Amino acid sequence: MTRNKDRGKENPVAPTASQSAVTHLRLADSPEAGGPLDLGDLLLLVARGDEQAFAAIYDALGASVYGLARRVVRDPSRAEEISQEVFIQVWKSAARFDPARGNAKSWILTLAHRRAVDAVRHDQAATNRENKYDWSNGPDFDEVEETVTISLEHEQVRRCLDGLTELQREAVNLAYYKGFTYAEVAESLGANTATVKTRMRDGIVRLRDCMGVGA
Amino acid sequence: MTTDLHSLMAPYALNALDSWERETFEAHLEQCDDCRAELAGFVATAARLGEAAKQAPPAELRDRLLAAAATTPQERPVVTALAQRRGLRRTLPRLAMAAAFLVGTVGVGGYVAERNQADNYRADSQTITSVLAAADAKTSIKTFGGGGKVQLISSASKNSAVIVASDLPTLKNSKVYQVWLVKDDSPTSQGTFASSGAMIMKGLVGVDHVAITVEPKGGSRQPTTAPISTIAV
Ligand SMILES: [Zn+2]
Numbered sequence: 001m002t003r004n005k006d007r008g009k010e011n012p013v014a015p016t017a018s019q020s021a022v023t024h025l026r027l028a029d030s031p032e033a034g035g036p037l038d039l040g041d042l043l044l045l046v047a048r049g050d051e052q053a054f055a056a057i058y059d060a061l062g063a064s065v066y067g068l069a070r071r072v073v074r075d076p077s078r079a080e081e082i083s084q085e086v087f088i089q090v091w092k093s094a095a096r097f098d099p100a101r102g103n104a105k106s107w108i109l110t111l112a113h114r115r116a117v118d119a120v121r122h123d124q125a126a127t128n129r130e131n132k133y134d135w136s137n138g139p140d141f142d143e144v145e146e147t148v149t150i151s152l153e154h155e156q157v158r159r160c161l162d163g164l165t166e167l168q169r170e171a172v173n174l175a176y177y178k179g180f181t182y183a184e185v186a187e188s189l190g191a192n193t194a195t196v197k198t199r200m201r202d203g204i205v206r207l208r209d210c211m212g213v214g215a
Numbered sequence: 216m217t218t219d220l221h222s223l224m225a226p227y228a229l230n231a232l233d234s235w236e237r238e239t240f241e242a243h244l245e246q247c248d249d250c251r252a253e254l255a256g257f258v259a260t261a262a263r264l265g266e267a268a269k270q271a272p273p274a275e276l277r278d279r280l281l282a283a284a285a286t287t288p289q290e291r292p293v294v295t296a297l298a299q300r301r302g303l304r305r306t307l308p309r310l311a312m313a314a315a316f317l318v319g320t321v322g323v324g325g326y327v328a329e330r331n332q333a334d335n336y337r338a339d340s341q342t343i344t345s346v347l348a349a350a351d352a353k354t355s356i357k358t359f360g361g362g363g364k365v366q367l368i369s370s371a372s373k374n375s376a377v378i379v380a381s382d383l384p385t386l387k388n389s390k391v392y393q394v395w396l397v398k399d400d401s402p403t404s405q406g407t408f409a410s411s412g413a414m415i416m417k418g419l420v421g422v423d424h425v426a427i428t429v430e431p432k433g434g435s436r437q438p439t440t441a442p443i444s445t446i447a448v
Contacts, residue, residue: 030374054284058277067270078274084283091284096289102255109262110230117230154267168378175231176264182226183233201225208260 039104040097047094054091061105062087065112071177072116073123082119086112117179159209168203171196220352224250228257235364235381239354355446359383363410367425367446376416376448378425382400383410397445398422407434422448 002080038061045053063087067080090108097107170189174180180188186196207213219440223240226232232240244250354368363383369376378394386392391409395402396423407430416425426442428435 017274049289051281051284055277055281056279062272062277064266066272067268070263070270071268080273082312083272083276087280088283088287091280091287092289094289095238101259102258104229105266106259106262109265112259113230113261116250119278146252154263154269157263157267172229172264173425175229176261177268180231182229182231183231185231192292197226200229200231201222204225204257204260206230208256211260211263213259213263 002134039108040099043090043094043097043104043107046091054087057104057108058084058087061108064105064109068109068112069116072113072179073119078119079116082112082115087113113176120179156211157207160207163210164203164206165199167191167195168199168206171199172203173208175200220354221247221250224253226262228254230261232242235356235366236354239368242292250325256283269414339415350444357444357446365427365444365446367448369419369448374417374419376415376419378405378446379412380427383408385410386429390429391432392431392443393432393434394429394439395426395428395438396422397424397426397441402426402438404434404436419448424448435447 039057042053042057042060046057062083066079066083069078069082069086073079073082086108089111096105107143159174164172167189171185174185174188175182182196182200183193185191185200186193189196191199220240220243223232223236223243227237227240227244229408244254304402351372352368353372356367357365359365360429363381365378365380365383367376367378380392380395386409391407393407394405394414394416396416396418397403400423405416405425408414424445424447426445427440428438428440428442430439
């Protein structure tokens, strides 16, 4: 896992390359002149075939999508493949985005997470077919340990994760960053599935409140 | 393994359900105001976890994507979106339909598959949705070593259960899987399926379990083999 200590400080949203595109769109296409374009607005433009809006979305979320895929699947070229699929899907299906149901960032990161998790599960299933005898083995202890102590760039997320109980944190980490099903989480933590589901719920509620995410 | 469907909400938001339970939960989501009300906040929280993993992608990815976009056709705007989609949600059986929030994740291929699955369940949609939506709905899942799963969703208050089999190994000599409702050791046939299928079972009072046996094509009047699986109701 590559760790770049400097990156945590960079502007999270707008690398310079996107500035001109956003500015141009604001001047030329925004229905409310002067109103800031958020990702949802950009997606509406993408749905109408606007390639500059697409570039602006990539500039805003490319690093999040790639980093998330990388965290889940590990392999850089696989992560790149997944990122490419996600953004092509965004391009093709932008018309399906429904702002009433959630924000654009959540929509795109959910697409990315699903693809990444499907990929690890698919790869894992292929490995399992080759090594039938160890299909039930959980991750080895070192791996579990690593997900708990893994360095997160985002200070707030790290702080909020630190505020969870150990079981809540491990349940969330193994599920979200490793793509484990809750049954696999239970197996690897030696807890029962009902407990794991409860800890996941308690953990997300606590994270949500800690991060100040609107319910 | 028996679960209360609301409890799948958190694993769903973390994408920690297998595809099978994901579909079940998405069907539940269509019917459950409580879960739907909470979904956006949970999903946004998960998205924050995703952003925290942010890492610079290879520079050439941007150029490749922009080039791809320039030559990739887009889906036409979905005219059935919103209002019509909402109407659809009320009337269609949704056992395999995409989640409210995640409707957009289903691509063209997925949409076709989803439609076909929905058609399979259409006839019995009312019962299926009422079982899935029941406050006391319980689900049990059995995974088979040779591949495939059987899921039983039951509701005592609706006095009904839905059994859904998916991708069980194909049997030789046109044999089929037959589902039985067993009451006082006396089995009543509920129907047969080849590899995947769904059926509704009404009248759960006094039923001990559901059994599945392997039978000749067309099914048998009484089980002729020992059950390959039994699921307590
Ligand atoms: Zn619910």
